[in-house]
Amino acid sequence: MLIDIVSVFPEYFSVLDLSLLGKAQSKGLVEVRAHNLRDWTHDVHHSVDDTPVGGGAGMVMKPAVWAECLDELLGLEPQDMPQVDPTAELWDEPVQDSAAENLDDAANPDDTVDSASTAGITDVADTVLIFPNPSAPLFTQRDATQLSHARHLVFGCGRYEGYDARVPRYYKARGVDVREYSIGDYVLNGGEVAVSVMLEAITRLLPGFMGNPESIVEESYTGSNALLEHLQYTRPTTWRGITVPAVLTSGDHGKVDRYRRDQALARTADIRPDLIEKLDCAALSKADRKTLIALGWEVSGRNPRKL
Ligand code: 6GU
Numbered sequence: 001m002l003i004d005i006v007s008v009f010p011e012y013f014s015v016l017d018l019s020l021l022g023k024a025q026s027k028g029l030v031e032v033r034a035h036n037l038r039d040w041t042h043d044v045h046h047s048v049d050d051t052p053v054g055g056g057a058g059m060v061m062k063p064a065v066w067a068e069c070l071d072e073l074l075g076l077e078p079q080d081m082p083q084v085d086p087t088a089e090l091w092d093e094p095v096q097d098s099a100a101e102n103l104d105d106a107a108n109p110d111d112t113v114d115s116a117s118t119a120g121i122t123d124v125a126d127t128v129l130i131f132p133n134p135s136a137p138l139f140t141q142r143d144a145t146q147l148s149h150a151r152h153l154v155f156g157c158g159r160y161e162g163y164d165a166r167v168p169r170y171y172k173a174r175g176v177d178v179r180e181y182s183i184g185d186y187v188l189n190g191g192e193v194a195v196s197v198m199l200e201a202i203t204r205l206l207p208g209f210m211g212n213p214e215s216i217v218e219e220s221y222t223g224s225n226a227l228l229e230h231l232q233y234t235r236p237t238t239w240r241g242i243t244v245p246a247v248l249t250s251g252d253h254g255k256v257d258r259y260r261r262d263q264a265l266a267r268t269a270d271i272r273p274d275l276i277e278k279l280d281c282a283a284l285s286k287a288d289r290k291t292l293i294a295l296g297w298e299v300s301g302r303n304p305r306k307l
Contacts, residue, residue: 001150001206003032004073005195006066007157008048010034012192016199024209032199037061040069049160058161066156066167073154074127076174084173086166090180091137121145125177127152130198131168132191136180139198141226143181147198148205150177155198157191225283226275228268230260262291269295276304 005013013034017025024030038046049059071078124146130153147153156163172178183194203209233244247259265288269276276292281299284292289299297304 001030001148001203002152003030003199003203004152004154005032005034005157006037006069006073006155007034007190007192007195008037008159009157009190009192010036013196015196020209021200021203024203024206027208029206029208030203035069035073037065037069040065040072052161056161060161061158061163063164063167063170066163067170070129070154070156070167070171074129074171074176076176079174081170081173084166084169086169088169090168090172090178122149124150126150127154128177128179129154129156129168129171130195131156131158131163131178131180132183132194132198133158133162133180134182134187135162136182139181139183139194139201141201143179144198144201145205147202153202155191155195157195159190225280226278227264228272228275230263230267258287261288265291266295269297273306277306279304 007013011034013032016022016032016034021030021032025032037048041048047062048065049061052058052060067078070076121142128147128150130147132155156167168178168180181194181198183197188194207213233248237244237249245259247255250256265276269292276297281289281302281304284299292299292304296307298307
């Protein structure tokens with residue numbers, strides 16, 4: 001996988017050479033290139049932003065600088081696109097398959113980039129252009145899984161009040177699989193941290209990245225089967241007077257599995273009831289249903305409902 005990151009603080013991404021992602025880079029699994037957006041400016045001040053059209057506080061990143069940079073990284077020739085609606089939502093229209101970069105998708109002209117919840121996990125183009133944006137859909141494990149199947153990811157980090165909204169819409173019209181994601185309901189100063197978060201979630205899913213691939217399988221409960229994990233303990237079984245639950249030292253693996261599953265259901269119902277509401281009742285075991293009923297949930301419909 002090739003990962004291009006564009007930012008006005010490319011030094012920020014030197015941390016990606018550390019730890020597991022650094023190892024994956026030395027193994028040749030991924031190549032990460034961080035670029036300085038100012039390298040694509042022509043003026044003496046290397047300016048990348050301007051005041052917002054319509055007035056207001058802050059600065060907005062200029063479309064022309066981004067376009068020179070992204071055309072080069074995506075291998076596209078500059079071309080006017082007067083038909084592009086500058087207000088269109090990125091998320092609910094089919095992606096065109098016209099870009100040279102997306103030849104792999106030519107066999108699936110009906111592919112769409114759906115909002116992440118309904119798209120398949122391999123519903124991703126060869127090349128994907130991603131903009132971190134606090135006013136976008138939330139980045140989820142499903143998106144990480146999808147993006148781990150791409151060959152080339154290009155991240156464009158906005159600073160200031162953001163980037164000109166025509167930029168992602170332009171590249172979508174050029175046939176690129178373009179996505180905007182927020183990583184949570186809080187405000188960051190720029191997209192750099194968000195890109196680091198997304199990259200870690202994506203690259204750890206690449207084949208050969210993790211030492212122990214089972215640790216991915218075990219936690220890969222996504223979509224309609226997402227639960228928070230049970231609590232974990234290690235030895236000594238009594239530490240500072242606190243003894244771990246007796247069932248875990250009973251040696252009865254069936255009982256341990258049931259205990260952990262019940263704890264996962266109870267913790268999720270308490271902390272993230274929205275995840276319980278997304279479970280598929282038909283996919284739940286009899287024991288799961290019994291546990292949820294005891295927790296005050298109704299499980300006879302398609303999804304659980306809190307009573
Ligand atoms: Cl993707 N960017 C910024 N600037 N703030 C955020 C975010 C992204 N996600 C949550 N907050």
